């Protein structure tokens with residue numbers, strides 16, 4: 001195998017990654033059709049406002065710009081870190097409801113939504129791709145290592161080590177060339193780029209043929225990490241510090257009432273010294289577009305109570321149309337099913353073409 005994958009130390013090279021991201025962003029606006037965006041989620045449950053402000057809103061923006069977009073629901077990948085599988089289908093449908101309610105529209109935009117278990121051509125790439133990486137490279141993946149550690153797993157299944165290769169299948173089967181991601185997904189993207197490059201070299205260019213796969217780029221989110229209402233860790237449903245998109249206005253108000261603030265009554269924006277207060281201000285800012293410092297100045301001596309009331313109002317107002325649309329879609333399960341099946345059919349068409357090219361360059365065509 002050529003050069004071992006060097007997983008970049010993202011804390012050292014984050015600025016460079018951001019800079020590359022900015023360049024793609026500029027070009028995306030000018031040449032949306034040059035790109036195919038591939039993004040996805042594991043179907044682990046309902047989405048919360050951290051997902052919304054961190055990634056969903058950006059997907060809607062890209063789709064509205066006319067960028068061809070594939071949104072995959074990683075229903076196989078969810079098996080690598082979740083024992084429970086009884087709710088996969090239910091979670092998949094709830095994800096689609098969240099996407100559509102947020103403004104994704106496969107009828108009006110060039111968007112395909114599908115579960116990867118329904119696209120055998122995608123999964124089929126797994127076999128040749130596994131021959132292009134070493135065991136050592138798989139076990140050195142920093143995100144995989146972190147996941148094993150934080151879950152305290154003693155017996156790690158092989159799916160845990162190989163899912164980044166499957167993620168490469170997700171991205172490459174449709175020739176995705178832009179992948180909007182957070183920091184934690186960058187090692188997976190590096191693996192994807194390496195697989196694409198090794199495949200292209202071995203089966204294509206070394207044989208005097210045209211490369212089959214693009215080497216996809218990361219598009220880093222511009223939204224700072226959204227903390228949970230406890231202000232101390234990332235927002236996540238399992239930590240009980242999240243506001244779900246599907247929550248009612250009353251539930252939202254109750255959750256925010258319990259949010260952590262601090263002793264100082266005078267509200268100021270200081271993400272380092274006052275992370276809890278700063279996070280609430282940031283959330284208001286994401287809803288209203290006003291600068292966090294300006295919001296803080298307006299609240300001033302109003303204290304934590306006024307800060308929370310302001311957030312409750314801003315968030316409920318921002319999410320009202322989404323929540324109304326959500327309620328409407330919940331009553332139309334047939335439509336949700338149709339979106340997924342149509343999406344899977346379109347994804348398969350793309351996958352069949354790619355697999356044809358793959359068989360060709362691998363001299364397997366009969």
Ligand code: TRP
Nearest residue numbers: 038039040041042074077167170
């Ligand atoms: N690993 C991603 C997550 O945990 C989900 C995912 C699967 C994904 N395949 C992908 C993301 C391909 C981007 C591209 O959220």
